[in-house]
Amino acid sequence: GAGVSQSPSNKVTEKGKDVELRCDPISGHTALYWYRQSLGQGLEFLIYFQGNSAPDKSGLPSDRFSAERTGGSVSTLTIQRTQQEDSAVYLCASSLESSAGRNEQFFGPGTRLTVL
Amino acid sequence: GDSVTQMEGPVTLSEEAFLTINCTYTATGYPSLFWYVQYPGEGLQLLLKATKADDKGSNKGFEATYRKETTSFHLEKGSVQVSDSAVYFCALSDSGSARQLTFGSGTQLTVLP
Numbered sequence: 001g002a003g004v005s006q007s008p009s010n011k012v013t014e015k016g017k018d019v020e021l022r023c024d025p026i027s028g029h030t031a032l033y034w035y036r037q038s039l040g041q042g043l044e045f046l047i048y049f050q051g052n053s054a055p056d057k058s059g060l061p062s063d064r065f066s067a068e069r070t071g072g073s074v075s076t077l078t079i080q081r082t083q084q085e086d087s088a089v090y091l092c093a094s095s096l097e098s099s100a101g102r103n104e105q106f107f108g109p110g111t112r113l114t115v116l
Numbered sequence: 117g118d119s120v121t122q123m124e125g126p127v128t129l130s131e132e133a134f135l136t137i138n139c140t141y142t143a144t145g146y147p148s149l150f151w152y153v154q155y156p157g158e159g160l161q162l163l164l165k166a167t168k169a170d171d172k173g174s175n176k177g178f179e180a181t182y183r184k185e186t187t188s189f190h191l192e193k194g195s196v197q198v199s200d201s202a203v204y205f206c207a208l209s210d211s212g213s214a215r216q217l218t219f220g221s222g223t224q225l226t227v228l229p
Contacts, residue, residue, distance in 0.1 A: 033216060043205065043219035056215055091160065093217075103209060105217060107152075107160040 004108035006092050012114045013082055021077045021111045025094030032075050033095075033105060034067060038088035046090075049075060050097075082115045089113070118143045122206045122220030129196055129227050137191040137223045139180075139206035147208040149173075149182050149189040150217065154203045163191075163204070196227045 005024045013019050025032050034046040045059040049069045060066070064083075069075040079086055089112050093105040123138040141147065151163040151173070164173030169184035178193045189206060206220040 031215070035217075042221045043207075043217075045216035045218070048215045050215075059216070093160075103148075103215070104162065104165065106162070109159040 004092055004094050004106055006090075006108040006111050008111060009109065010112045010114075012116065014116050015084060016081055018078065018080045019082055019113065021079075021090050021113070023075045023077070023092030023094075023108060025073065025075070025092070026106055027073075028096070029094035029106075030072065030097055031095045031103065032069060033093040034075070034077050035091040035093065036061075036088045037091055037110070041088075043091075046077070079113075082113075084115050087113055087115045118147070118208060118210050118218045120206050120208055120218055120220035123223050125203075125222070126224035126226060129225070131198055131227055131229050132195045133227075135191070135193040135196045135200075135225070137204055137206075137225070139189045139191065139220060141187050141189065141206075141208050143187075143208055143210050145210045147210045149180070150207040150209070151178070151180055151189070151191050152205040152207060152219075154205065154222075156202070160205070196225075198227045198229050201225055201227050 007022045032049040036044045047067050048056045051072050052069050064080045067077045089110040091110045092108045095103045095105045119142045121140050148167045150165045152160045153163045154160050164175040166173040166182035172181045180189050180191045203222045203224050205222045207217045209217050
């Protein structure tokens, strides 16, 4: 595709509900990354995929957060039992590979999540 | 762990003024360094990068030089334009864990006509 796309662009949900955020990476990019951008915390790394596997889940803030990637392409970030502190812009990025020198990351427009 | 410290904002300049946004880093390996820009209402875009010491990244009149001795990657532009108004993020990707980007806190730049 032309770039990384994310959906929805905006999501408003009630506290305690589950949400799913979707990311379509650039075609041919094997590495995919999720970040969170919030006022208090800046830009935080959440999780990274190489192909369908996630060797680094260190940034997930709690066990309410999970992510999967199928077919080496689309990824879904799921937040269960949302809390108000989950309100943020969730950014997805992809790169050709994850190795140094080939890991220039291209970002999507983000999903703005608001938990009421 | 890795960290990036970035000049606090906001920064307000008049058109054609000189811009410097300071960035210093701490990393365990030999990082690649980046400047990303976020224009109002848009996503993050890579502005420039440098992958080894003494490399100079440049794009759209912006420059930054990878200084290993001072662990710095300061962003400069000789003459800013109103269209440069945006948030600028310094970031690194460590060679030892060349996966995630570690970002600075961002610097809001406003250029007045």
